[in-house]
Amino acid sequence: MTITFTVQPADRLPDPEREQLLAAPAFGEVFSDHMISIQWSLQNGWHEAQLAPYGPLLLDPATQVFHYGQEIFEGLKAYRRPDGAVVTFRPFAHAERFNRSCERMAMPPLPEAAFVEALELLVATDRAWVPEQPGYSLYLRPFMIATQRTLGFYGPSNAYRFMVIASPAGAYFQAGAKPLTVWLSEDYTRAAPGGTGAAKCGGNYAGTLVAQAQAQQQGCDQVVWLDAAERRWVDEMGTSNLFFVYGSRLVTPELSGTLLPGVTRDSVLALAAELGYTAEEGRIGVADWRADAESGRLTEVFSCGTSSMITSVGHVRSKDGDWTVGGGRPGPVTSRLREELTGIQSGERPDPFGWVHKIA
CATH class of the missing domain: 3.30.470.10 (Aminotransferase class 4, branched-chain amino acid transferase, N-terminal domain)
Incomplete structure (x- = not known):
C-alpha cells in the first residue's frame, strides 16, 4: 500500500x-x-x-x-x-x-x-x-x-x-536521582483476563487515575498493579513494566494478556542476554518480593518504558507494611542496562540489534 x-x-x-x-x-x-x-x-x-x-x-x-x-x-x-x-x-x-x-x-x-x-x-x-x-x-x-x-x-x-x-x-532520569517509591494497589486493578490490558488504549489509563492519586496520598511516586483474580501477582507499574534482579538473573512478569508488552521491556530482555545476564519471564508474587528483598536475595528492581526509560525502584509501601530493595539505592545492573540502552540510542554504543532507524 x-x-x-x-x-x-x-x-x-x-x-x-x-x-x-x-x-x-x-x-x-x-x-x-x-x-x-x-x-x-x-x-x-x-x-x-x-x-x-x-x-x-x-x-x-x-x-x-x-x-x-x-x-x-x-x-x-x-x-x-x-x-x-x-x-x-x-x-x-x-x-x-x-x-x-x-x-x-x-x-x-x-x-x-x-x-x-x-x-x-x-x-x-x-x-x-x-x-x-x-x-x-x-x-x-x-x-x-x-x-x-x-x-x-x-x-x-x-x-x-x-x-x-x-x-x-527533557531527560526523565537525572544522574543521582533517588529510586522510586511505589504503592501496591489492593483496592483497584488495571486489567482483567480477556480485557484490554495488552492494548494501548486511553480507557486503560483513565481507570488508573484514582489509584495513582491514592499512591500520591501515600507519598509514593507510582502505583504497582496486581493481578485481578488473586491480588497476589505483580503485573506492572503505572505505565511501565517491571524487572526484578537476583544478582545476574533478571525476571519480568510474563505477558498474560493483562499487561502491556512494552517495546522497552522487549529491548531490555534482549540487551540483558547480550550483556551476559540471565533474562526471563515469569510470575512474581508480592510475598516473594518482600521476603526476597528483606533477605537480600532480590538485589534490584527497576521499571522500564518509553517515557521513563530505565528507573530504579527502591521502596515499596502497602497496607501490610513497607520494605526496601537493595538498600534503597540504584543497583549496578539497573545502571548498566540504562547506560547501554541510552548509549545505543545516542550512538555512543554499538547497535547489534538494528534498533536505530535514521531519519533522512
Whole structure:
C-alpha cells in the first residue's frame, strides 16, 4: 500500500522562541509546528494523508470516540546525535504493537510502512524541534480515534482518523536521582483476563487515575498493579513494566494478556542476554518480593518504558507494611542496562540489534 501525503507548511515558530522552549521542555506541554493526519472509511480505506500545521480538531459532539472510547495510541522518541543525525528507536516494533491494539479495539490496521513513513515525514519536517541536549528527545505520539458521527452503539465505527503529533521532552532520569517509591494497589486493578490490558488504549489509563492519586496520598511516586483474580501477582507499574534482579538473573512478569508488552521491556530482555545476564519471564508474587528483598536475595528492581526509560525502584509501601530493595539505592545492573540502552540510542554504543532507524 502506498500513501501519498499532501503538505501544508506551517508558519514556523521563530528560532529564538523555539530555542527557549527547548531549553527546559515540560513533558507533553509544548508541540512542534506540524502534525500528520490520515483518514479511513469503509468506502475509501486509508486516504487524505496530509502534513498540516499543528492545531485544534473540528469534531462533531456526537463523534463516536467521545461516547464509546474507541481510541488507541503509541509513544516513541526521536533523538539528535552528536554528529547531527536524527534517529528514532524501533519504530517498526511500535507500528506492530499499534496494529495489535487496533485488532483488540476493532479498528482498521495501518500498514507498518505507512506508520513509519508518517513518523519520518513529521520528524524530518520538524527536525529543528529535536533537542540537542544529551538525554533530551522529541516525543512522538501516534494515535487513532473513531470519527463516525453517531450515538448509536451498533458496532465499530465506520470512520477513523490516524494522527501523529510531536513534543520535545527533557531527560526523565537525572544522574543521582533517588529510586522510586511505589504503592501496591489492593483496592483497584488495571486489567482483567480477556480485557484490554495488552492494548494501548486511553480507557486503560483513565481507570488508573484514582489509584495513582491514592499512591500520591501515600507519598509514593507510582502505583504497582496486581493481578485481578488473586491480588497476589505483580503485573506492572503505572505505565511501565517491571524487572526484578537476583544478582545476574533478571525476571519480568510474563505477558498474560493483562499487561502491556512494552517495546522497552522487549529491548531490555534482549540487551540483558547480550550483556551476559540471565533474562526471563515469569510470575512474581508480592510475598516473594518482600521476603526476597528483606533477605537480600532480590538485589534490584527497576521499571522500564518509553517515557521513563530505565528507573530504579527502591521502596515499596502497602497496607501490610513497607520494605526496601537493595538498600534503597540504584543497583549496578539497573545502571548498566540504562547506560547501554541510552548509549545505543545516542550512538555512543554499538547497535547489534538494528534498533536505530535514521531519519533522512
